[in-house]
Amino acid sequence: FTASLLLGTTLTISSNHWIMAWAGLEINTLAILPMISKSHHPRAIEAATKYFLTQATASALLLFSSMINAWQTGQWDITQLTNPTSCLILTSAIAMKLGLVPFHFWFPEVLQGTPLTTGLLLSTLMKFPPITLLYMTSPSLNPTVLTSMAILSTALGGWMGLNQTQIRKILAFSSISHLGWMTIIISYNPKLTLLNFYLYALMTTATFLTLHSTKASKLSTLMTTWTKTPTLNAALLLTLLSLAGLPPLTGFLPKWLIIQELTKQDMA
Amino acid sequence: MAVAVVLLSGAPFHGGCCRHKVFLSLLGPLLSNSKLYSSYRRPGAEPKKKLSWQNADFSFKKSIDHLKTQLSLLTKETQDYLQGPGGHPLSQHVLEQTRVLWQFRSQEDLNKWVISSDVEIGGKSKVYIKLGRNNQAALLYGTLNTEVPRDGETKYSGYCSMRSRPAVGSFNRKKYYDWSNFNSLYLRVRGDGRPWMVNIYTDPYFSHQKDDLYSYFMFTRGGPYWEEIKIPFSKFFFSSRGRVQDNQHPVWLDKASFLTLGLTIGDKVDGPFQLEIDFIGLLNDRAHREEFAYETYDKN
DSSP, rough: HHHHHHHHHHHHHHSEEEEEEEEHHHHHHHHHHHTTTOOOOOHHHHHHHHHHHHHHHHHHHHHHHHHHHHHHHHHHHHOOOOOHHHHHHHHHHHHHHHHHTOTHHHHHHHHHHHHHHHHHHTTGGGHHHHHHHHHHHGGGSHHHHHHHHHHHHHHHHHHTTTOOOBBBHHHHHHHHHHHHHHTTTTTOOHHHHHHHHHHHHHHHHHHHHHHHTOOOOOOHTTTTTTTTOOOOOHHHHHHHHHHHHHHHHHHHHHHHHHHHHHHHHOOO | OHHHHHHHHHHEEEGGGGGHHHHHHHTTHHHOOOOSOOOOTTTSSSSOOOOOOOOOOHHHHHHHHHHHHHHHHHHHHHHHHOOOGSSSSSHHHHHOOOEEEOOOHHHHHHTTTEEGGGGGGGGGOOOEEEEEEGGGGGEEEEEEEEEEESSSSSOOOOOOOEOOOOOOOGOOOOOOOOOOOEEEEEEEEEEEESSOOOOOOOOOSSGGGGEEEEEEEEEOSSSSOEEEEEEEEGOOOEHHHHHHHHOOOOOTTTTOSSSSEEEOOOSOEEEEEEEEEEEEEEOOOTTTSSSSSSSSOOOO
């Protein structure tokens, strides 16, 4: 399944044709489903079902958008997405794939139902192909729609993560918030989006792997890890502060650059 | 088709002749208001007189009052959200080891529970609930009757149960609590020696899991003294539609919303029963290290 995930991701990020990109996304969706439902617990099955329904809808919308563009312009090139309706449908499809507000409701529930390692893949590897598509089509997309979704994602990701007691849900809302930061700058400086994504993937990987090694899935368990692995706990503290964007840690860098770029664009 | 039905239903008013009578007898099932499936009603089921939309109350004043109640609930929920998880500070959530969920001190506490018995399927068991002496406990009592209703379908009978109403927030939305800090159910009861079954229903999202239930047994002593029974959540076994499943897994308590707890008596013994319940709560028993009591099959 991991090989299929890598195949799907590689297929999407290296494709120029919409059908190849869509095929890569479908391979990714189908490959991750057995990994989500591996434990056969009803909650895992529920998570897999919710994931499948949302991702299948998003894939269908993506294909629909590319077909409308192909019908209007006569070509299937990803970078040549010119039809406004296509752009709007594609934006909603990518938002659904990524978990941007208002299509974010599935993400915390799905992450809560999965084991930590699969959750890591959902938060990092599965986000890579849609962000690549967003990067390639960013000049054609409507900045207003993207900015609105980004601001809502950042705000709601922060507020809804406040009173959570399950760590996987907290990380899901953190992911939604970071995706908001990535989306807001994509129309003005797409390279900052990629920088933000790479750093976010690095920090999230560190967080998930630490939690996996300490087997902490809820806050009360996390509170007692300092007695078992004090060094790892200290490292986790720094990683979480970095995720939060605290200077002088790494996570502050993308936020600083994004705000600087937005200021240049008279938006911040 | 609809026009034909309307015309033919008006035929009796015209005092039709033999042709109409034969025609009407053939179209009788269509003309009557019966459903296409079987209209057999179980003896215990109430006859459906009104459709659900006909019970709607269109009073403007009542709807304004209802809206005010719901808005005040929403305000309280927002204030609780600002305080912390479940309306309590985070420190309380992390440090607490016991929590009382239901205690029976007033009629309002009794109203949070629903009692039922096999009368629903045509049986003859009786169950009642009331506040005990000095309003210090709930008294669940009645008579169990295992006589099977003679309807040709039912094979077993004789059960009485008490289930909690699911918690709802403002605008009838589901309320979510996190019980994952606790690993045992704690009940202070005084029974009559009869065994009870404790059932947990975790309201699943999809309909094909709606028959899933987690159960375990509670054996009461019957003496004059109160009992404090601890049932670890690791002991609850999984069943679906009343059948214990081969593929067992522990109950997840992180989304304890709509989680209804039920106490059922169905020990196939005719006669009276009685159970006094002081309170039902949760406990984090540090000495209990078991994760799950039953074997799980590893697939692949």
